[in-house]
Amino acid sequence: MTPPASYEKEYVAKTKKSKAHWEKVRRLIPSGVDSNVRFFEPYPFYVKRAKGPYLWDLDGNKIVDYALGYGPMILGHNHPAVVKAVKEQVDRGTMFGASAEMAYEYVNIVHKAMSSIEMFRFANSGTEATMHPLRVARAYTGKEKIAKAEGSYHGGHDYVLQAVDIPSDKLGPKNMQPAVPFGKGIPKRISDLLAIYPFNDWPATEEVITKNADELAAVIVEPVQAGGGCFVPRDNYLKKLRRLTKELGIVLIFDEVLTGFRVAFGGAQERYDVKPDLTAIAKVAGGGYQLAGFGGRKEIMEEIIPKDEGNVYHGGTYNAHPVSVTAGLTTLKILSKPGTYKRVDKIGGSLFRGLADVAADRGVDVWIESVGSLGQLYFTDKEVSTWRDAFDIDREKWKHWFMHCLGRGTFFGVPHADEHFFTSLAHSEDDISRSLEISDDAFRLIAKESS
Ligand SMILES: Cc1ncc(COP(=O)(O)O)c(C=O)c1O
Numbered sequence: 387m388t389p390p391a392s393y394e395k396e397y398v399a400k401t402k403k404s405k406a407h408w409e410k411v412r413r414l415i416p417s418g419v420d421s422n423v424r425f426f427e428p429y430p431f432y433v434k435r436a437k438g439p440y441l442w443d444l445d446g447n448k449i450v451d452y453a454l455g456y457g458p459m460i461l462g463h464n465h466p467a468v469v470k471a472v473k474e475q476v477d478r479g480t481m482f483g484a485s486a487e488m489a490y491e492y493v494n495i496v497h498k499a500m501s502s503i504e505m506f507r508f509a510n511s512g513t514e515a516t517m518h519p520l521r522v523a524r525a526y527t528g529k530e531k532i533a534k535a536e537g538s539y540h541g542g543h544d545y546v547l548q549a550v551d552i553p554s555d556k557l558g559p560k561n562m563q564p565a566v567p568f569g570k571g572i573p574k575r576i577s578d579l580l581a582i583y584p585f586n587d588w589p590a591t592e593e594v595i596t597k598n599a600d601e602l603a604a605v606i607v608e609p610v611q612a613g614g615g616c617f618v619p620r621d622n623y624l625k626k627l628r629r630l631t632k633e634l635g636i637v638l639i640f641d642e643v644l645t646g647f648r649v650a651f652g653g654a655q656e657r658y659d660v661k662p663d664l665t666a667i668a669k670v671a672g673g674g675y676q677l678a679g680f681g682g683r684k685e686i687m688e689e690i691i692p693k694d695e696g697n698v699y700h701g702g703t704y705n706a707h708p709v710s711v712t713a714g715l716t717t718l719k720i721l722s723k724p725g726t727y728k729r730v731d732k733i734g735g736s737l738f739r740g741l742a743d744v745a746a747d748r749g750v751d752v753w754i755e756s757v758g759s760l761g762q763l764y765f766t767d768k769e770v771s772t773w774r775d776a777f778d779i780d781r782e783k784w785k786h787w788f789m790h791c792l793g794r795g796t797f798f799g800v801p802h803a804d805e806h807f808f809t810s811l812a813h814s815e816d817d818i819s820r821s822l823e824i825s826d827d828a829f830r831l832i833a834k835e836s837s
Pocket residue numbers: 456510511512513514516539540541542608612641642643644668669
């Protein structure tokens with residue numbers, strides 16, 4: 387193995403047990419991780435336990451966590467109320483087969499948070515939560531094509547693993563980008579059922595959607611695009627999307643898997659005041675347990691109800707799993723308290739603004755793209771508002787910053803330059819200040835190396 391780069395040295399020195407564990411497990415588990423995204427060079431660390439905003443790894447390092455389970459842990463890890471409720475539910479029973487009473491209470495909270503959700507069905511992951519509404523939309527409209535944004539990630543099913551990352555030889559003009567399967571094993575013909583538009587670029591989006599309107603069942607959108615990093619909607623983009631899809635009779639699906647109960651209690655649809663036809667939720671909605679779901683306009687959701695002329699299939703052994711619903715319900719009740727999202731945004735603002743400030747003080751060019759507690763740091767001297775804007779960010783500098791900080795006990799999120807990180811209600815001012823100090827040191831080194 388090549389010796390670690392200077393900015394990896396501290397991480398490597400402090401994670402000997404993780405390294406040994408990785409060497410062992412990768413013989414049985416591809417890459418030694420349980421999801422491709424979890425792997426990063428030179429090797430990932432392994433976690434023993436978590437509490438509040440911290441993780442403890444195999445080597446006993448205490449790590450300030452801004453990955454937060456890749457989004458769900460907005461209350462921090464192991465919130466006492468969630469732990470208590472889950473333990474009590476385990477004593478009452480974990481799997482009923484018949485639907486549990488509490489599911490109704492949960493759906494009522496979701497309906498109050500997002501009034502566009504007139505009816506709702508449970509699922510177990512964000513992947514399922516986007517797969518089902520796409521099928522419902524096809525049934526409702528009698529059309530087959532789906533429009534999705536380039537770079538956007540909606541989970542691991544074949545219809546949305548399209549144009550997530552586009553090899554340079556397949557990159558087309560932004561108003562004529564063909565769908566390209568993301569990775570091997572996806573039937574090529576599925577790409578024919580996709581139209582690809584560029585998020586945050588209204589003229590090109592309008593052109594793509596209008597051109598394909600006759601065939602489009604749905605437009606699916608991450609209302610804050612987190613696939614490829616973090617891109618916050620500009621210039622009423624979502625309202626324009628709403629107006630156009632309505633005019634053209636296309637179902638508008640908000641994938642609020644990441645934004646739901648994070649950018650506002652009522653998700654991006656509350657924050658940007660736009661009502662989609664259907665919505666997918668997961669992550670925060672399950673309070674750290676496997677809970678997801680989708681819902682929306684009654685007449686569309688009724689496609690699921692069995693009828694003589696047929697219906698849309700929706701099922702799942704673990705749907706509305708009582709332990710997950712309990713965790714989700716307890717989490718949402720805590721989050722629904724007045725003033726919560728002011729605090730969420732304040733903590734997020736301290737970190738994201740703080741990062742911009744310390745980078746500027748060190749003369750390092752960064753663009754921080756964030757909304758509330760969700761964001762990404764790009765090494766660039768330009769504004770980054772679209773997935774294509776992020777093509778020429780400096781990924782080496784990002785890796786340098788990320789690994790330097792990780793070596794000092796700060797885990798800046800999903801471990802890739804084209805991902806994102808989060809804050810939780812459990813991060814204290816001291817946690818944030820310390821993370822900023824550590825970042826400052828990384829920026830100092832980066833500035834020194836570039837001079
Ligand atoms: C916006 C969005 N949609 C869907 C998914 C898929 O969710 P899951 O990993 O629970 O299948 C993710 C996961 O990161 C996501 O960020």
